[in-house]
Amino acid sequence: MLPITHRQVSSSVKSTVYCQDWSSVMSTKIIKMFSRVICLYLLFTTQISCHDNTEIKSEEDVGVKYANxxxxxxxxxxxxxxxxxxxxxxxxxxxxxxxxxxxxxxxxxxxxxxxxxxxxxxxxxxxxxxxxxxxxxxxxxxxxxxxxxxxxxxxxxxxxxxxxxxxxxxxxxxxxxxxxxxxxxxxxxxxxxxxxxxxxxxxxxxxxxxxxxxxxxxxxxxxxxxxxxxxxxxxxxxxxxxxxxxxxx
Structure with a gap:
């Protein structure tokens, strides 16, 4: 078996760290994308605002009822x-x-x-x-x-x-x-x-x-x-x- 040099070890460590960082970035992006999909689903099905988590209210809910x-x-x-x-x-x-x-x-x-x-x-x-x-x-x-x-x-x-x-x-x-x-x-x-x-x-x-x-x-x-x-x-x-x-x- 050939001896492993210091340079090879360093390169291997860098590759491992790079892969871990890339994996972390991709996971974060996937989570954000999934969250946006969930928000859009909630927005159109339950009328919940994803921005501030408050319910979209009607005129009567906020005490205003315009004349017909x-x-x-x-x-x-x-x-x-x-x-x-x-x-x-x-x-x-x-x-x-x-x-x-x-x-x-x-x-x-x-x-x-x-x-x-x-x-x-x-x-x-x-x-x-x-x-x-x-x-x-x-x-x-x-x-x-x-x-x-x-x-x-x-x-x-x-x-x-x-x-x-x-x-x-x-x-x-x-x-x-x-x-x-x-x-x-x-x-x-x-x-x-x-x-x-x-x-x-x-x-x-x-x-x-x-x-x-x-x-x-x-x-x-x-x-x-x-x-x-x-x-x-x-x-x-x-x-x-x-x-x-x-x-x-």
Missing amino acids: RCEVCKILATELQGRLEETGKVHDVIEIGYSLDDVQPKKKTKYQKSELRLIESIEGVCDKILEYNIHKERQDSTRFAKGMSQTFKTLHGLVDKGVKVDLGIPLELWDKPSAEITHMKTQCESLLEENEMAVEDWYWNHQGEIDLKKHLCTKHALKGTDDSCLSEELSSSKGERGKADKSEL
């Missing part, structure tokens, strides 16, 4: 009807049209039946939605209403009594429009733009004959879809509708 199309149309019709009732009290006679000189008289018409009244009533009508609040103690479309909700009345009462209430937001932001309200304003603007001709048709041809809510929502914006929210109203006996959501507090 019926609720948006209902409030738009209510506010536009209110604006038209206000402008309808004006009995002025206005001049319309134009002339190249001051000799020819301009045509006169009643403001109540003018295009100007319609334009002024529509302008900024969706801004009125920012006056609304979320009343989470109600479950139907009446949760969108003006005035402070019963929940926030209670919370403000506690603060006035010196109780420390932590909602995760500064006190001065409590009464600011919520995410649902600001989003509804955008929804309102889109719905109004889509159904502008329906509003004009009602104004010129059906005003006083059919309710704006029915004409705009049932016959046009919500045609063929659920319009049950249009008939939802607050109970006159208690001023509230729906069961209180105790979990909100």
Whole structure:
């Protein structure tokens, strides 16, 4: 048997170490690849995020429930009807049209039946939605209403009594429009733009004959879809509708 030299031993050791290192690297890569496959499987089958291991939540889970199309149309019709009732009290006679000189008289018409009244009533009508609040103690479309909700009345009462209430937001932001309200304003603007001709048709041809809510929502914006929210109203006996959501507090 030939004697093994020092150089041969050193080379053998290096080869062994290299193989072990390569094996370790490959094992690590395989483990990482396998982990990614598992993560993708979990992501698509259980809706679990592999990045932070938190569940993907719905709007209701995080306390936000945006208005549906019926609720948006209902409030738009209510506010536009209110604006038209206000402008309808004006009995002025206005001049319309134009002339190249001051000799020819301009045509006169009643403001109540003018295009100007319609334009002024529509302008900024969706801004009125920012006056609304979320009343989470109600479950139907009446949760969108003006005035402070019963929940926030209670919370403000506690603060006035010196109780420390932590909602995760500064006190001065409590009464600011919520995410649902600001989003509804955008929804309102889109719905109004889509159904502008329906509003004009009602104004010129059906005003006083059919309710704006029915004409705009049932016959046009919500045609063929659920319009049950249009008939939802607050109970006159208690001023509230729906069961209180105790979990909100």
